[in-house]
Amino acid sequence: MGKSTHFSGQPLYCQVIKLLDKATILRLSREYGGERYVKRFDVWTHLVVMLYAVIMRFDSLREIMASLQAESRKLCHLGIRLMPSRSTLSDANRRRPEIIFESIYRDLYTTYRNVLSSDSRKNRDKVWMKRLQIIDSTTITLFSNLLFKGVGRHPKTGKKKGGIKVHTVIHANEGVPSDIKFTSAATNDSFMLRPSALNKGDIIAMDRAYIDYEKLETLTLRGVLYVTKMKRNLRYSVLEDCMYQTTEGFMEVRIQHVTFSKILKGGETLTHHARIITYADTQKLKLVSLLTNDMESDPNEIIEIYRKRWEIELLFKQIKQNFPLKYFYGESANAIKKQIWVTLIANLLLMIMKRKLIRSWSFSGLATMIRITLMYYVDFYSLFNHPEKDWETLLSVNRKEDYQLSIF
Secondary structure (H helix, E strand, O other): OOOOEEEOOOOOHHHHHHOOOOHHHHHHHHOOOOOOOOOOOOOHHHHHHHHHHHHHOOOOHHHHHHHHHHHHHHHHHHOOOOOOOHHHHHHHHHEEEOHHHHHHHHHHHHHHHHOOOOOOOOHHHOOHHHHEEEEEEEEEEOOOOOOOOOOOOOOOOOEEEEEEEEEEEEEOOOOOOEEEEEEEEOOOOHOOOOHHHOOOOOOEEEOOHHHHHHHHHHHOOOOOOOEEEEOOOOEEEEEEEEEEEEEOOOEEEEEEEEEEEEOOOOOEEEEEHHHHHEEEEOOOOOOEEEEEEEOOOOOOHHHHHHHOOOOHHHHHHHHHHHHHOOOOOOOOOHHHHHHHHHHHHHHHHHHHHHHHHOOOOOHHHHHHHHHHOOOEEEEEHHHHHHHHHHHHHHHHHHHHHHHHHOOO
């Protein structure tokens, strides 16, 4: 039997890690002391092994080592010259600084952000799309409350759960994290709203956890627009109130110009002017109130900007479904953060490859197929652009054989 039409001289995993710059990764590791006292298990080998484990969704160091031993003849393609042991990987997870993997992620994002930018037809008429940033956080539950303080308790045992909160900022037209911070689950989200990191003309969408009058006023002074959901207990003074109705007499949208007041520590009074836009959510059958400092844009545009905030929720769902962070390969804070960074790197690599494909794939379908064929000798773009090519070739051969048999 002949070779597959998708045959390649290297495993598919080699094509994934080719997106990484080995020289840059080693340089970053040296800068942060990651190669000090290291003889053979350098940061490149460490990253390749961890990425392999995350993509394959392994739950333990034992599973990682067993799989690597089974694929030992293919490891030379990955630049791995020596089979690492469990203890070597465990020590590296504990000792090598996680800031190295953070730097690798940031460098990779900077290199490929132009590839990630989406310019689909449905978004071309939305001039605000490229300026929109979305901010939110997600919590990853941990096995212990000692490293990162959590919130809530286990429903059965009653013990307090630990948790690490991943604060994330994404650009709406990219769909991957552009800025990330880790804190304990008990940390309030509002610290991540940093007006100094935003420029004039930027738009930021967020939920109500980020409402801070001082920061919102600073955003206004810097020329940054924000859209967020209202808290129920906010107190304000109404300057103008206008309601628009449908032809049937139902409320379509309500626009209020309001001011918020806050007494600062020095005794000064801070006044913030904003606009409240209330609309009827027909799907959830309830009224939704949005707060914004954009006094001019059409209310429907403000509503659409806030609905785009759902992109970050889909990102969290995508990562947790395809790279479940339920089991960690180390018990130290350094090892936990490192595994999360590797998961983010894996997600970023697959997103880059997905954007380069002609054929449309869901992320879950692509991640599943890559996991199945990761160590197969197949060409990624040939296989994923034309996955049915081998089957069509086989069918045509069978038809030819049937036709020849029918002659005799």
